[in-house]
Amino acid sequence: MLQLLWLIPAIPFLGALILALVGRAFSRRMVAVVGVGSVAIAAGISLAIVPAALALQAPYTQVLWTWMNVAGFRPEIALYLDPMSFLMILVVTFVGFLIHLYSAESMEQDEGYSRFFAYMNLFVGSMLVLVLADNLLLLYLGWEGVGLCSYLLIGFWYKDSANGLAARKAFIVTRVGDTAMLIGLFLLFHNLGTLQIQDLMHRASVQWPAGSPYAIAAAALLLGGAVGKSAQLPLQTWLPDAMAGPTPTSALIHAATMVTAGVYLIARTHVLYSLAPQVQFAVAVVGAATLLLAGFSALTQPDIKRVLAYSTISQIGYMFLALGVGAWAAALLHFMVHAFFKALLFLAAGIVIDALHDEHNIFRMGGLRKELPIAFWTFLIGGCSLAGLPLVTAGFFSKDLILWNAWASPHGGLGLWVVGIAGVLLTALYTFRVIFVVFFGTRNTPVTHRPRYRVIVPVAVLAALSLVGGLVKAPLLAFLNSALPALVEVRAGFLTELLSAIVSGLAFATGLGSAYLFFIRKRQYADALAASSAGRRLHAFWLADWAFDWFYDRAFVRPVVWMAAINRRDAIDSVFNAIAWLNRSAHFTLSRSQTGSLRWYAAVIGAGAVIFAGVILLA
Amino acid sequence: MLAAILFVLGLIGLLTRRNVIFTLMSIEVMLNAAGLAFVAAGARWGQADGQVMFLFILAMAAAEVSVGLALVLRLHRLYKSVNIDDASTLKG
Numbered sequence: 159m160l161q162l163l164w165l166i167p168a169i170p171f172l173g174a175l176i177l178a179l180v181g182r183a184f185s186r187r188m189v190a191v192v193g194v195g196s197v198a199i200a201a202g203i204s205l206a207i208v209p210a211a212l213a214l215q216a217p218y219t220q221v222l223w224t225w226m227n228v229a230g231f232r233p234e235i236a237l238y239l240d241p242m243s244f245l246m247i248l249v250v251t252f253v254g255f256l257i258h259l260y261s262a263e264s265m266e267q268d269e270g271y272s273r274f275f276a277y278m279n280l281f282v283g284s285m286l287v288l289v290l291a292d293n294l295l296l297l298y299l300g301w302e303g304v305g306l307c308s309y310l311l312i313g314f315w316y317k318d319s320a321n322g323l324a325a326r327k328a329f330i331v332t333r334v335g336d337t338a339m340l341i342g343l344f345l346l347f348h349n350l351g352t353l354q355i356q357d358l359m360h361r362a363s364v365q366w367p368a369g370s371p372y373a374i375a376a377a378a379l380l381l382g383g384a385v386g387k388s389a390q391l392p393l394q395t396w397l398p399d400a401m402a403g404p405t406p407t408s409a410l411i412h413a414a415t416m417v418t419a420g421v422y423l424i425a426r427t428h429v430l431y432s433l434a435p436q437v438q439f440a441v442a443v444v445g446a447a448t449l450l451l452a453g454f455s456a457l458t459q460p461d462i463k464r465v466l467a468y469s470t471i472s473q474i475g476y477m478f479l480a481l482g483v484g485a486w487a488a489a490l491l492h493f494m495v496h497a498f499f500k501a502l503l504f505l506a507a508g509i510v511i512d513a514l515h516d517e518h519n520i521f522r523m524g525g526l527r528k529e530l531p532i533a534f535w536t537f538l539i540g541g542c543s544l545a546g547l548p549l550v551t552a553g554f555f556s557k558d559l560i561l562w563n564a565w566a567s568p569h570g571g572l573g574l575w576v577v578g579i580a581g582v583l584l585t586a587l588y589t590f591r592v593i594f595v596v597f598f599g600t601r602n603t604p605v606t607h608r609p610r611y612r613v614i615v616p617v618a619v620l621a622a623l624s625l626v627g628g629l630v631k632a633p634l635l636a637f638l639n640s641a642l643p644a645l646v647e648v649r650a651g652f653l654t655e656l657l658s659a660i661v662s663g664l665a666f667a668t669g670l671g672s673a674y675l676f677f678i679r680k681r682q683y684a685d686a687l688a689a690s691s692a693g694r695r696l697h698a699f700w701l702a703d704w705a706f707d708w709f710y711d712r713a714f715v716r717p718v719v720w721m722a723a724i725n726r727r728d729a730i731d732s733v734f735n736a737i738a739w740l741n742r743s744a745h746f747t748l749s750r751s752q753t754g755s756l757r758w759y760a761a762v763i764g765a766g767a768v769i770f771a772g773v774i775l776l777a
Numbered sequence: 778m779l780a781a782i783l784f785v786l787g788l789i790g791l792l793t794r795r796n797v798i799f800t801l802m803s804i805e806v807m808l809n810a811a812g813l814a815f816v817a818a819g820a821r822w823g824q825a826d827g828q829v830m831f832l833f834i835l836a837m838a839a840a841e842v843s844v845g846l847a848l849v850l851r852l853h854r855l856y857k858s859v860n861i862d863d864a865s866t867l868k869g
Binding site for chain 2: 757
């Protein structure tokens with residue numbers, strides 16, 4: 159059964175190929191069948207190998223062929239299946255399939271229907287290569303593949319130049335991280351002589367003592383790549399702008415593919431991070447800082463999709479926090495749950511946006527609870543899961559586990575735990591802000607479009623998963639811990655697991671309560687707070703994402719644009735132009751002597767002969 | 778000495794005359810001057826080589842004149858003149 163593993167990434171690629179080559183000639187129905195069907199088959203195969211994968215004693219490797227064989231460098235196209243990659247492919251194919259099904263309906267009116275599905279299939283295929291890769295080079299191929307597809311999909315509506323700008327921004331900002339990662343790969347190969355992940359981890363732990371500079375450098379460079387792809391501080395600026403793409407694309411980027419790649423990379427190379435405790439601590443700090451900053455930014459955004467984008471940054475901050483304290487399995491658990499509820503939130507938001515004729519501003523929505531009951535209930539479930547409604551939702555269990563581990567782990571501490579709790583409060587606040595503003599109050603825009611079954615089925619399934627996903631916590635953790643080192647809980651001081659859960663529940667309730675107070679009961683409080691001078695400044699500051707964009711614009715974009723402008727006639731080119739100019743002028747000078755007059759030639763020959771004869775005779 | 782005078786006369790003719798026929802004749806004069814120099818040098822050092830070389834020059838001159846006259850005919854057809862300066866379209 160496991161021999162079918164190679165089909166899982168291959169079939170989405172095949173779908174993308176068919177749609178890219180002959181998709182133009184297909185009818186819309188046929189495009190949807192190919193586009194959705196390919197991911198459905200991949201999801202089916204992943205489900206089919208569940209029994210075989212659960213029964214697996216040791217990780218399964220499927221070598222397809224040797225990629226190249228140059229002077230001892232011999233990467234293979236090989237797939238590696240262990241509990242971690244298995245969980246990833248299940249989530250990627252299954253959530254990916256639901257999003258494809260949703261977009262079959264929501265993108266129906268778009269003229270680029272087949273192009274859209276070609277990109278989406280390529281996206282899913284690249285992500286599957288990334289998670290199944292047996293060596294870091296193949297992983298890097300998938301890594302760049304998802305980068306390319308995110309560029310294509312963010313700029314999908316390319317006729318509006320703002321979308322193209324957002325796509326380029328995403329591509330360039332993630333490229334910064336990718337470059338760091340590539341240098342990290344060079345370093346690893348140069349020092350350890352292989353890129354095969356398991357060999358690499360083994361050799362690293364044998365050759366490098368804990369805290370060795372090589373391990374620190376390699377781990378830090380890979381962290382750079384992860385930070386770029388996962389939109390963490392300081393490379394998070396591309397993700398909110400990535401909302402320029404179609405809504406299903408955002409769901410795919412946030413839930414199943416792309417942004418979780420960084421989490422996966424760190425979990426996959428966790429041995430390196432264990433060897434470099436400083437970098438591992440940096441991972442935790444990056445995660446904690448990101449989750450707070452993004453939480454504050456999310457509070458102020460008026461665009462429903464941008465709120466969700468910041469919430470993704472914040473939730474991936476939680477995953478980084480978990481990775482940083484060594485709670486590898488908890489990070490992956492939160493990844494899975496996050497994939498469910500974030501896909502759900504985006505798809506539900508997509509229903510609202512479509513219903514109001516492409517309206518993104520939450521303050522122009524309002525009162526949609528009765529008009530769009532499906533969107534309301536599913537968004538509510540997703541929001542509760544995101545904010546961590548205690549005991550009922552999956553988000554609560556996974557986030558609570560991270561918080562507890564942030565305290566209990568040998569690498570954790572009270573500071574990280576407090577930041578995490580503050581994040582819970584913020585999450586509840588901004589989530590319910592959106593819910594209250596969009597679905598309660600007075601109706602501002604008439605509803606023009608209602609969802610049909612291909613949209614309803616995916617959101618219903620995802621809503622169910624967001625609720626019950628927490629139930630598989632214990633078996634899933636046991637399954638993952640067969641591949642990842644389990645966390646040693648060292649600290650059990652005054653803060654017990656139960657107390658941590660209660661505090662996080664209280665933080666949720668506080669956030670929910672304040673959102674209720676500010677956005678339902680006493681709307682004037684929120685307005686007054688935002689209108690005060692400090693509030694206004696803070697609002698503008700958070701709205702602009704802590705002025706990161708402003709800073710990058712001043713520090714990097716403008717100098718580069720300025721240099722490009724003054725160097726429009728490339729300084730280096732002028733050297734070559736000078737050579738060309740010299741040749742041309744020499745040519746014109748000499749061609750002046752070619753008069754065409756035979757007698758002139760004869761005279762010159764004669765004079766030359768006389769001069770030579772004179773020189774010879776005199777010498 | 779006589780050969781040198783002849784050569785210079787031919788060269789002057791080549792440079793001053795515009796008529797292609799005269800140009801060709803001047804070249805013939807220069808060739809014969811060179812041949813005369815070979816013969817004189819052969820007589821001076823008692824070698825037969827000079828005369829052999831003159832025979833070669835004679836044969837070459839005959840060939841050259843035939844080709845040259847053919848070219849002159851073509852030029853005349855083309856430019857309706859035998860003025861060498863008219864045929865200066867290869868000017869750079």
